[in-house]
Amino acid sequence: MQWEKVMGLEVHLQLATQSKIFSSSATTFGAAANSQTNPLDVALPGTLPVLNHSAVTQAIVFGLGIGADIGRVSRFDRKNYFYPDLPKGYQISQFFQPIVKEGIFDVPMEDGSLFPVRILRAHLEEDAGKSVHDAIPGHTGIDLNRAGTPLLEVVTEPDFRTATQVVAYLKALHALVTYLGISDGNMSEGSMRCDVNLSLRPKGESEYGTRTELKNINSFRFIERAIQIEADRQQDLLDSGDTVTQETRLFDPDKDETRAMRSKEVANDYRYFPDPDLLPIVIDDDTIDQIRASLPELPTAKRARYISDLGLGDYDANLLTQDRVTAEFFEATCTICNNPKAAANWIVGELSAALNRVGNTINDCAIRPDGLAALITRIDDGTLSSKMAKTVFDALWAGESDVDRIILDKGLKQVSDAGALEAIVDELIAANSAQVDQYRAADASKQKKLIGFFVGQAMKASKGQANPQLLNQLLKEKLSAS
């Protein structure tokens, strides 16, 4: 039978607030264990949560970014379960009335089309701490630095049919939140965590099959693999007449398999109820208008503008808008050199290739927009040939910053002065009469080959700095004139 995958995603985004969602402790990643905790984070008796309003603002920014309805009254609920890294014995989350309601998120696909994903809701909640199993021999340690870090959980409808769509969505979501500045989206540090709900159904069927939930997949690479493996597993079951059990499964990249979590870890009645320690969040029109006015241009709008106003192709526009720093780098370069196509070519071409080679991001490399723009300007005004430009690019990459200085120091200036080139050409013609005669006797197609000798000699004489177009033109004139 032909099976179709049906998937919905739950993504936890760590919001980029300075302090935790209900306490004043810092949220910096990687600090010494339990150094970022206060009595509230440890859940000492009598402590009370106080809402960090910047988390609310960031949630609204996200909601507006996907064109969703903002819950005018939302509230916090307690999700009750016991776990050593959950200090209160409950997690403060939003169950009944989330802050972000339904929205549609248009995901750009590689072929240039847009794939609309229905967002069901996004809600604020606090993160748990971490159980550390390898710090104290024979014991489990608890690190509560992360406990209370603000998360936004974004839940989609089951709109995904292929792993490619899932990955495209996650990349677009990553781009969106980094654009909005509400999360660094760093998957390896856990700032973006993804759970996939997956079921199979016969192709053409409209009913959903029984789903499993794949937990905490922490890289784009693993997601495609995890989906593939879990879909294969379900298909084997269904093909052999078995049924899929609704359960939570973990993807193990080392063993390349998914396996069920113990039922004890998942079979929970969370006993949600409104948290009496926190007031409802009430959001008025003014607040929403103010936040809307402060939003940056979003990736989809940027991408459309690059194509229609700047004349870029889909491919370049997609790549340049995938994250905010790249787009900002591109726009800064264009502003100086006023040549969007050239800027796009350099960034998507040489610069991306160089970055990929060393595994760096655009923020961490030595080339800055002013340097790249100066390089493009010197190509456009004829100072540099494309071959020389590559040499200048390498110098910029290596840490030099002044393009004109590089040109001067490396003697890269292209000779475009007709007088100087004429002198070289005249000398060549006088010194190579045999070749000149041969040229003049040849037919047009042979002449094209024979002129190469003169170009080569002239380049040699000018130390490679002759402007090739000008040189060609001069040679043709002088060789033809008998």
Next chain:
Amino acid sequence: MAKAVNTLAALSQQLRTGSVSSRELTEDSLSRIARLNPALNAVITSCEDRALAAAAQADKALASGDVSPLLGIPMLHKDIFCTRDVRTTCASKMLAEFIPPYSATVVNRLETAGMISLGKCNMDEFAMGSSNETSFFGAARNPWDTARVPGGSSGGSAAAVAAGFATLATGTDTGGSIRQPAALCGITGLKPSYGRVSRYGMIAFASSMDQAGPMARTAEDCALVLSAMAGSDALDSTCSDQPVPNYAETLEQSISGLRIGVPKEFFSHHLDAAVADAIGRAIKELEQAGAIIVDVSLPSTDLGVSTYYVIAPAEASANLSRYDGVRYGYRCENPADLEDLYTRSRSEGFGPEVKRRILVGTFTLSAASYDQYFMKAQQVRRVIANEYDTVLDNVDVIAGPSAPNTAFVLNDQSKSITDMYMEDVFTIGANLAGLPAISVPAGLVNGLPVGMQLIGRRFDEARLLNVAHQYQKRTDWHTLSPDLGGLV
């Protein structure tokens, strides 16, 4: 029976005229505690050195002309308020060794006002009880008859004030825990409106109803203390930013023409006949002072107890989840694994009443019973609150009994768990509705105190204190003290 000599207001005067020092008052209190506490068990922890050091500071400030009204006056805190560097047990084995690194806002504010903290009062474990019998440290005794309970959960605070350990103790009231023990011990106890006093550092029982308040001899003393306790707090989002009036300033207003509503449901079969007579006489007294007595009805009064015993345990079941033996508090010996650590730490660390409420709360919040119990209780809570609001649109204050009976004997095997829960039948409404309420001494029945309860509009503590003060000017029940001669 003896006349009480001292009120907080009187001590304040004496301190400022220099006729007594804070050190003398503090030493008096400490020696009285040392002498009488073995018989009353009203205090779990006393902090002599700390109190004497604070008294010395206060005497310095007094000498330099500081006239703050609470400066230098000794007092006690219910052991539910976190006190920095002083163990805070909540009368539970679970927290028997717990020393918080911070103080509750209430503690900080009263210390800032110059009050001397003598120690921590006994209470029902985690404030769950109406008799003080659920305390891990043993029941506190009623100074009027040590074979009887002081009420609860703020029983130690009530007993301590009645026995003259101090003129003030703090209490907390989730379903009547200030008013019922105040009534049973013959003192004045105020539960402020929900949100009037910060809950920060006050160990949570049922967060949507818990309120801290003063327990003292007189309404005037309560007024002085509430002015210092109340007001917004950045550490408690549910604490209101309504301005705090000077409650002492309105005490002397006439109550002539004031409308006082008497709900017929407060005089039901639950109420002891002799207590009903005493309350009737007290209301007559208010009428003679010029108040207009109006018959009113709060038809859902009887639903209050069941509503409360769904909501309060539900909130408590979550609030008490943090006591898991992992980070602090009681931990069982040699846990075999995580499950065992949780199960035994909690089974051994909590007493039976606390466990009962955790189980009830866990049940009412479970998916299968949420709509039927928790949601339904929230709806009834709204109905009850609306009934109070409607009545209070028409009258200034509601008057009735604080408790259905006088102090009952300790370990009364004939009293079932639900009988015990009915102790709060008249007080619970104010908690469900978030209204302020006060209990004032209003007579003796067979030598045991009776309390009259006054319930006011939200954030209208000033009116309650005014009516209570005017009543106390016309009566002397609040001046009576138990004879403690036989205890030493």
